Amino acid sequence: MNSGDTERAIQCAAEAFEVWKETTAKERSNILRRWVDLCNENKEDLAKILTLEMGKPLQESIGELNYGIGFLEWFAEEARRVYGDIIPSPAKSKKMFVLKQPIGVTGMITPWNFPHAMITRKAGPAIAAGCTVVLKPAEDTPYSALALCELAEKAGLPPGVLNVITCSRDNSAEVGKTLCKSPTIKQISFTGSTPVGKILLEQSASTVKKVSLENGGNAPFIVFETADIDKAVTGVMGSKFRNTGQACICANRIMVQDSIYETFLDALAKRMKQELHIGDGFNPKSTQGPLINARAVEKIDHLVQDAKSNGAVILLGGQRKEGNFYEPTLIRDVTTDMRCYNEEQFGPLAAVIRFKTEEEAIYLANNTSSGLAGYVFTENISQMWRIAEKLEFGIVGVNEGLPAMPEAIFGGWKESGLGREGGKYGLEDYLEIKYVCMGGLE
Ligand SMILES: NC(=O)c1ccc[n+]([C@@H]2O[C@H](COP(=O)([O-])OP(=O)(O)OC[C@H]3O[C@@H](n4cnc5c(N)ncnc54)[C@H](O)[C@@H]3O)[C@@H](O)[C@H]2O)c1
Ligand SMILES: O=CCCC(=O)O
Numbered sequence: 001m002n003s004g005d006t007e008r009a010i011q012c013a014a015e016a017f018e019v020w021k022e023t024t025a026k027e028r029s030n031i032l033r034r035w036v037d038l039c040n041e042n043k044e045d046l047a048k049i050l051t052l053e054m055g056k057p058l059q060e061s062i063g064e065l066n067y068g069i070g071f072l073e074w075f076a077e078e079a080r081r082v083y084g085d086i087i088p089s090p091a092k093s094k095k096m097f098v099l100k101q102p103i104g105v106t107g108m109i110t111p112w113n114f115p116h117a118m119i120t121r122k123a124g125p126a127i128a129a130g131c132t133v134v135l136k137p138a139e140d141t142p143y144s145a146l147a148l149c150e151l152a153e154k155a156g157l158p159p160g161v162l163n164v165i166t167c168s169r170d171n172s173a174e175v176g177k178t179l180c181k182s183p184t185i186k187q188i189s190f191t192g193s194t195p196v197g198k199i200l201l202e203q204s205a206s207t208v209k210k211v212s213l214e215n216g217g218n219a220p221f222i223v224f225e226t227a228d229i230d231k232a233v234t235g236v237m238g239s240k241f242r243n244t245g246q247a248c249i250c251a252n253r254i255m256v257q258d259s260i261y262e263t264f265l266d267a268l269a270k271r272m273k274q275e276l277h278i279g280d281g282f283n284p285k286s287t288q289g290p291l292i293n294a295r296a297v298e299k300i301d302h303l304v305q306d307a308k309s310n311g312a313v314i315l316l317g318g319q320r321k322e323g324n325f326y327e328p329t330l331i332r333d334v335t336t337d338m339r340c341y342n343e344e345q346f347g348p349l350a351a352v353i354r355f356k357t358e359e360e361a362i363y364l365a366n367n368t369s370s371g372l373a374g375y376v377f378t379e380n381i382s383q384m385w386r387i388a389e390k391l392e393f394g395i396v397g398v399n400e401g402l403p404a405m406p407e408a409i410f411g412g413w414k415e416s417g418l419g420r421e422g423g424k425y426g427l428e429d430y431l432e433i434k435y436v437c438m439g440g441l442e
Contacts, residue, residue, distance in 0.1 A: 003178040009163040013105040013132040016160025021130045025080045032076035034155035039069045051281040055289040068117030070406035071124045079128035095438040100431045102130030104186035107179035111192045113246045115141035121421045122189045129430035142166040180204045212419035212429045216344045217372030220365035221251035225259045227377035233267045235401030245348040249373035254352045276328040290324035300347030303340040366392045371413030
């Protein structure tokens with residue numbers, strides 16, 4: 001599809017908004033609830049579609065569906081809790097209120113790494129708030145989006161409330177621009193890489209749109225000598241190798257304190273050898289699927305080769321495999337001048353850096369333009385608080401490598417984004433607030 005199709009979808013969404021905004025929160029909640037039930041009933045098929053188009057192991061696809069459907073369920077509930085305010089008035093003749101209303105037609109652009117959940121985390125709250133949606137899923141994963149849309153229709157979502165624009169890589173920029181420049185679209189919600197997020201922010205300036213961005217990360221994963229090493233290794237295994245390392249909150253820089261560096265590396269290497277098996281997503285033994293495409297394999301290999309040529313040592317992996325597979329890789333003696341330290345890796349590469357003091361760890365962790373997720377492992381409760389407060393990231397995992405869930409909030413500081421998804425704040429991006437002053441009262 002192209003920008004002409006996008007214009008038509010925007011028009012449909014605008015017409016549908018006039019009807020949808022008049023529904024009650026309970027009506028919207030009921031439809032979302034039915035959507036949840038249908039997704040659950042069709043979970044196996046949805047998981048197969050996801051594994052077929054994206055490659056992640058079937059068990060992980062089921063996990064993503066549970067996570068993604070969780071957002072629809074959460075926002076079906078939150079739809080009924082959009083409260084306004086009554087402001088105590090300084091004048092007897094005036095009453096002052098704050099109303100919350102749906103912002104209007106929203107444009108959404110989503111990535112391939114979580115083809116289901118990145119849509120439900122946006123479309124769930126938008127539809128709950130009374131907005132309508134024009135969604136452009138990633139080129140590599142359109143089918144999960146279309147399947148979701150089909151189930152939404154069956155759940156009773158009126159035509160025009162959720163519109164999907166699938167397009168080739170050649171048309172993405174044009175479709176994105178059409179969404180951003182359209183005066184009918186009142187909000188853009190994007191999840192993807194930071195450079196594309198910046199383009200959309202710029203393009204949205206001409207219509208002064210509200211923009212929500214979930215951009216890339218460069219997560220530090222700090223392991224202090226006060227940590228329980230088994231817990232920290234479990235944390236890395238979950239954080240780093242979930243989705244074959246293709247998640248924005250994946251541990252990108254594993255920072256380990258000097259005195260436990262060797263012990264930690266031995267323990268991590270052992271677990272990686274035992275637990276990580278690359279292979280077809282439909283083989284129940286596979287825990288690591290392929291990377292999304294040949295370009296992603298190329299990138300991870302360049303990062304590994306760059307680190308090696310600058311003095312890092314490959315302890316495990318470091319080889320491409322047939323197809324788009326890459327061996328789970330562990331490298332030690334990583335330094336701050338290496339590409340794998342400075343760039344988002346988005347692959348199965350555990351890059352381990354050594355630090356000496358707490359001050360150094362905090363400095364290194366925060367010395368990045370990204371601010372999505374950070375992790376700290378320590379059993380010292382004062383240190384937990386100290387570090388959690390000092391980390392300049394929107395999400396902090398303390399002795400936890402998997403912090404994301406529908407009840408929580410998701411989003412980044414610095415260049416990692418604007419706005420928050422999930423949790424009780426997840427509806428805010430889709431609402432306008434209005435101050436009403438009622439005067440002339442007796
Ligand atoms: N912060 C988060 O919540 C979060 C979640 C998932 C992924 N991500 C980030 O996404 C990136 C990986 O995903 P990706 O490779 O699909 O990112 P990407 O930015 O290349 O693509 C994301 C989406 O943007 C579209 N797109 C690409 N160029 C565009 C343009 N010029 N105009 C409009 N749309 C355009 C793509 O078609 C896709 O739908 C990583 O950086 C990752 O950290 C962030
Ligand atoms: O890739 C980023 C999204 C992953 C998540 O929601 O945990």
